[in-house]
Amino acid sequence: MRIKNKFLEETGGNIRSEKELFLFTTITLFVIIFIIDFFSVSILNLVDINSYVKKNLQIRAYLEDSLTDSGIKSVIRDIQNLKDVKSIKYISKETALKNVEKSLETKLNYSENPLPNALQIEIYSIENIDKISSFIRNEPGIVEVDVKSNFLKKISKFIDEINGSFIFIFIFLLLIIFILIVNLIHTTIRQRKKDIGLMYWLGAELLYIKIPFIIESMIATVIATIFSSAIFLVGYIYIKNKIEQLGMFIVLPEISKIGFGLFLVFLLTLLVTGIASYFSIILYLRSCED
Numbered sequence: 001m002r003i004k005n006k007f008l009e010e011t012g013g014n015i016r017s018e019k020e021l022f023l024f025t026t027i028t029l030f031v032i033i034f035i036i037d038f039f040s041v042s043i044l045n046l047v048d049i050n051s052y053v054k055k056n057l058q059i060r061a062y063l064e065d066s067l068t069d070s071g072i073k074s075v076i077r078d079i080q081n082l083k084d085v086k087s088i089k090y091i092s093k094e095t096a097l098k099n100v101e102k103s104l105e106t107k108l109n110y111s112e113n114p115l116p117n118a119l120q121i122e123i124y125s126i127e128n129i130d131k132i133s134s135f136i137r138n139e140p141g142i143v144e145v146d147v148k149s150n151f152l153k154k155i156s157k158f159i160d161e162i163n164g165s166f167i168f169i170f171i172f173l174l175l176i177i178f179i180l181i182v183n184l185i186h187t188t189i190r191q192r193k194k195d196i197g198l199m200y201w202l203g204a205e206l207l208y209i210k211i212p213f214i215i216e217s218m219i220a221t222v223i224a225t226i227f228s229s230a231i232f233l234v235g236y237i238y239i240k241n242k243i244e245q246l247g248m249f250i251v252l253p254e255i256s257k258i259g260f261g262l263f264l265v266f267l268l269t270l271l272v273t274g275i276a277s278y279f280s281i282i283l284y285l286r287s288c289e290d
Contacts, residue, residue: 021187022220029224033269037232039173040261043166044253050159059121059133060146067117067141075141079121082132086122093117116143174268182276217277221270229262 061079063072076088091099096115123132133147233255240252253261 022216025187025217026220026224029221029269029273030228033221033225033228033265034232036170036173036265036269037228037262039166039170040265041232041236041253041258043170044257044261046159046162046166048253053155053159057123057126057129059123059129059136061119061121061136061139061142062144062146063117063119064141064143065116071141072117075139076119078139079119079136082135084124084128084132086124088122089120091118091120174272178272178276182280186280213281214274214277217273218270221273225266225269229266233258233262 061075063075067075072090076090079085080088093115096118121132121136123129129147133145136142137145236258237255240255243252
């Protein structure tokens, strides 16, 4: 307990003696962590969009009005036997009309329903969408097939490319963060090299020199992360609520997933800070020996 109190007293003394440098370090870490929070959430959002697109690959097939119930079942059975077909939902013309009225928020008066019966077909993969749509077009009882294969392929390709780019940027950003943290710690060491060198030459134990320095870096990281994550999370919740109020169709990750992502960023930054602090002070002490 005495050793623990000694470390904490030394850490507190270091912070008080270099308030401006500690504040500068904390603010810089705040900016760094906020940037990585942004890219982390962007990657999570991209993953959700990609997942949403892949889960909502649909083909709409319109049926002949003269097709009987047994004929409809036969068409469904033939399509269901295809390898990449996930599910098939029959939408009657009556249901389709109700859906249109609901979306338009008005009652449509028709002596005869002009909408056709249809099949909503979900598929697993976009790679075979052209093959599946071609098969459906040639199926007896099908009058038209609505599939935006080129658009879906472009969307899927775009998401994959962006996903790869974001991962590259994320890794590059981690490298930049590591370099910035090391530079910050080196600056701190240069500012306090007289105190560190004096303690070293007076025979202070290496543990006594290293631990307070590492604790100080950790404290700066924790403070920066708390403020960064809090501001980011409040802003995200505000934007998400506004989007929902406006009824805009935008895929955004759930708050719980964002919170977990921010927590992982916190652990990652804490780990990088600890490693950078440890090796920076070790390298400096070795230079003192030389």
